[in-house]
Amino acid sequence: MQLQAETKHTEHSEFVSFTVASQAFCLKITQIREIRRWQPVTVLPHAPADVLGVMNLRGAVIPIYDLSARFGLEQAEASERNVVIVVSVHDKPVGLLAESVSEIISIDPEDIQETPQVDSRNTMDFIQGIISQNDEMVRIINLNAVIASTEQVAL
Amino acid sequence: MTGSIMDTFFEECEELLEAMDAGLAAIEEGDQDAETVNAVFRAVHSIKGGAGAFGLDDLVAFAHNFETVFDDVRSNKLQLDEKLVQLLFRASDHLSDLVTCARDGGEVDQAHHDVLISALGEYIDDDEEELVFEPMGVGAAFDPAPLPSLAEAKEATFDIRFHPLKEMFDTGNEPYFLFQALSDLGELTVRLDDSELPGYDAMEDGESYLSWELTLVTSENRSAIEAVFEFVEGLCELSISSEGEEEADADALAALNAAFGLPPVEEESAVALPLEQPVPDAVETPAPVDAVAEVEVTPVPEVESEKVAIKAAGSKKESTKSSGPKPTLRVELDRVDRLINAVGELIINHSMLAQQIANLDVSDTRDVETELEGFKNLARDIQEGVMAIRAQPVKPLFQRMARIVREASAATGKTAKLITIGETTEVDKTVIERLADPLTHILRNAVDHGIESPEARAAAGKEKGGEITLTAAHRSGSVCIEVKDDGAGLNRKKIRQIAIDKGLIPENAELNDSEIDNLLFLPGFSTAKEISNLSGRGVGMDVVKNAVTALGGRVNISSNPGQGSVFSIILPLTLAVMDGMVVSVAGHTMVVPITAIVETMRGNDDMINNLGADGTLLSIRGSFVPICDVAGSLGLRSNTGDEPAGVYLLVETENGDRCALAVDDIHDQRQVVIKSLDGVCGNVPGVSAATILGxxxxxxxxxxxSIVTASSSAAVFDTDRRMSNAIAS
Structure with missing residues (x-):
């Protein structure tokens, strides 16, 4: 009986939810390396709009993406209150600008709903699924799709 | 365990193959000195020996054939003509393939293997013995190798005096095995000379006191005996004299040798190679066995001071005479890289400290600044030292390229010769590694497309064989590598047509010669009509360009119809640190490499002259150079006459054009640590890398x-911009 309870527990995954342009998104906690306060970044010349620039992360140069621009949402000027979520994509650190981090949520995989068909390929690619949390819709980000396609553009 | 020993073997093979190639190259140049031939022989022999121990039969068999031919060269039985040298080159290429196959697995081209074996076989005398090397287990006895018995040959008596030096035992050599090998040559009598053995109290641990007098009756000649002692050369005092054979001379020589403590046979350095002589079974155990055992168990005493002096002289002679490589230390690259990273952080840390001190509200910081300056110098010393560890001569790379040219000319039926200049130029290891592919590509292209067929060359009044010159040189903080061929030069008409056909340029594009040449670097451009198996495997010169750009370098082509083309690759000297000028551009802090800057100046309105609608020229002491607004070029400010505060950096481009870069201000000149943007955000036009400031x-x-080219050719056709547009869209 107890064993069953335990296995059930491990099936739950933890997600970190945050807001981007007033919409709720989340990433698996294991994908996140650290969360930092926003600091002005160094602008990259000729960079696409969703690449804010590069930041010094303890001696490493990491690119910072603006998630709102990436998702085609309204862009706001980044401020002290915003955060940079450092994730690791293909073993390389990448920073994502988000409005603010909300909470850590534990989700049963069965509660994840498929992304409903919408009329935007980007959205379909970027959003892995959705969860209902406190009557609010939280979008699970498909990290590899978000960053991989950006890299292609930059290259 | 075995794995790590094998790794060591393969590492050594790399070095030995390099030495072999170097030797062969020298021989090709006409240096047929005994020492050079010996060096190659030893390299092949050592590979064979090692391969035998691991049971790599193919390798052993081939190396043996190779070695046998070389042995005949060594003993002047074979004359090194061009044909043989070419065969030896091919054999050395194949040997290196075999080593690679043995290491990484994979199949050797069996047909090629057989062809070479039989080609080598033609040079081998039939009466040569067939040596069989068996895999040797740890601690197992050597397998006997039957040596030829030439009964009918005339027998001679040799008197050998043999005194091992202490070093011989240090390197694990064993007189017993030497005597066994000798006893195989004929009838051996051994007499131990223990006259130098001091009293028990005076004995020094590890010292060598014993000598042997050997008498050998054999049909072999002197060199066969010397061959037995080959691997202890310089590690023993040896004199060989034979009855009737310049006895007096030999004695005199022996006396001289004894006086100076020199190895008598040859003057080469002692290479501590493992004993690989064929050693017979201990059927007829010769006399000295007991004596040897004695040496092993006896803690042996100190010698007379005279002897020490002699030995010191001997070893000194050895070190100065030594033509071999200096002692080296194999270190994992990771460790060096960690050190380099740490030094990079140290330099960043220094500038942070300096900045902090400047921010402090202290009136007198002179003392601190002096110390800080010392810190900076130390950091720079460490950094230079560390970079020197990574710096390596381009020689091995160039040697590999010689092979590429050989193979390429064989495949195309052309004759091309590679001449290398500046092999000792040292370049960062990573640069060398990453240059291999682009250089291979350029050289194959040079043979395939550059050099004409022998008939065409003859018709053009050139020598039949083409010449490709590969040059490496340091040039003001960068490394310049040039590939120059004396072929037909680029066919610009054809290049242009292909570019139009492939939709790379519009049909009416007006391009000058150098722009046409640079079309080669566009992705999707390949001049080969059919994909030959040599160059043009679907990848074009754009791969070369990308590889070089990734290293922070540049490729240029220049070509003269009928006279050939030159590809030059210009690379930064180090990949880690450089001297930069810190400037501000439209509110952003940026760094310009010092090496690019000719001079800096503050300009005023009088110096600026308009040219056309939006061109501006800066007048410097009577000459005019175009002004390039950095902020505008980087897209950080709209380029609408809003000229910056007027600080100009006069830069000179590779092709000698000058341009004044307009920036807002100059702050500082300092060392910066280069952080590659590779993998961070791809290729950013106008930016080579990033750094972290204080x-x-x-x-x-x-x-x-790239800033200058982007702005100067903005109106005309611009490769870089087109490329980025094409990919971005």
Missing amino acids: DGKIAMILDPE
């Missing part, structure tokens, strides 16, 4: 060359 912020390191 305040922890990142600054872009500008690439003046």
Whole structure:
């Protein structure tokens, strides 16, 4: 009986939810390396709009993406209150600008709903699924799709 | 365990193959000195020996054939003519393939293997013995190798005096095995000379006191005996004299040798190679066995001071005479890289400290600054030292390229010769590694497309064989590698047509010669009509360009119809640190490499002259150079006459054009640590890399060359911009 309870527990995954342009998104906690306060970044010349620039992360140069621009949402000027979520994509650190981090949520995989068909390929690619949390819709980000396609553009 | 020993073997093979190639190259140049031939022989022999121990039969068999031919060269039985040298080159290439196959697995081209074996076989005398090397287990006895018995040959008596030096035992050599090998040559009598053995109290641990007098009756000649002692050369005092054979001379020589403590046979350095002589079974155990055992168990005493002096002289002679490589230390690259990273952090840390001190509200910081300056110098010393560890001569790379040219000319039926200049130029290891592919590509292209067929060359009044010159040189803080061929030069008409056909340029594009040449670097461009198996495997010169750009370098082509083309690759000297000028551009802090800057100046309105609608020229002491607004070029400010505060950096591009880069201000000149933007955000036009400044912020390191080309050719056809547009869309 107890064993069953335990296995059930491990099936739950933890997600970190945050807001981007007033919409709720989340990433698996294991994908996140650290969360930092926003600091002005160094602008990259000729960079696409969703690449804010590069930041010094303890001696490493990491690119910072603006998630709102990436998702085609309204862009706001980044401020002290915003955060940079450092994730690791293909073993390389990448920073994502988000409005603010909300909470850590534990989700049963069965509660994840498929992304409903919408009329935007980007959205379909970027959003892995959705969860209902406190009557609010939280979008699970498909990290590899978000960053991989950006890299292609930059290259 | 075995794995790590094998790794060591393969590492050594790399070095030995390099030595072999170097030797062969020298022989090809006409240096048929005994020492050079010996060096190659030893390399092949050592590979064979090692391969035998691991049971790599193919390798052993081939190396043996190779070695046998070389042995005949060594003993002047074979004359090194061009045909043989070419065969030896091919054999050395194949040997290196075999080593690679043995290491990484994979199949050797069996047909090629057989062809070479039989080609080598033609040079081998039939009466040569067939040596069989068996895999040797740890601690197992050597397998006997039957040596030829030439009964009918005339027998001679040799008197050998043999005194091993202490070093011989240090390197694990064993007189017993030497005597066994000798006893195989004929009838051996051994007499131990223990006259130098001091009293028990005076004995020094590990010292060598014993000598042997050997008498050998054999049909072999002197060199066969010397061959037995080959691997202890310089590690023993040896004199060989034979009855009737210049006895007096030999004695005199022996006396001289004894006086100077020199190895008598040859003057080469003692290479501590493992004993690989064929050693017979201990059927007829010769006399000295007991004596040897004695040496092993006896803690042996100190010698007379005279002897010490002699030995010191001997070893000194050895070290000065030594033509072999200096002692080296194999270190994992990771460790060096960690050190380099740490030094990079140290330099960043220094500038942070300096900045902090400047921010302090202290009136007198002179003392601190002096110390800080010392810190900076130390950091620079460490950095240079560390970079020197990574710096390696381009020689091995160039040697590999010689092979590429050989193979390429064989495949195309052309004759091309590679001449290398500046092999000792040292370049960062990573650069060398990453240059291999682009260089291979350029050289194959040079043979395939550059050099004409022998008939065409003859018709053009050139020598039949083409010449490709590969040059490496340091040039003001960068490394320049040039591939020059004396072929037909680029066919610009054809290149242009292909570019139009492939839709790379519009049909009416007006391009000058150098722009046409640079079309080669566009992705999707390949001049080969059919994909030959040599160059043009679907990848074009754009791969070369990308590889070089990734290293922070540039490729240029220049070509003269009928006279050939030159590809030059210009690379930064180090990949880690450089001297930069910190400037501000439209509010952003940026770094310009010092090496690119000719001079800096503050300009005023009088110096600026308009040319046309939006061209501006800066007048410097009577000459005019175009002004390039960095901020505008990087898209950081709209280019609408809003000229910056007027600080100009005069830069010179690779092709000698000058340009004044307009920036807002100059702050500082300092060492910056280069952080590659590779994998961070791809290729950013105008920016070569990034660095971290004293305040922890990142600054872009500008690439003046690409800024200048981007702005000067903006009106005309611009490769870089087109490329980025094409990919972005």
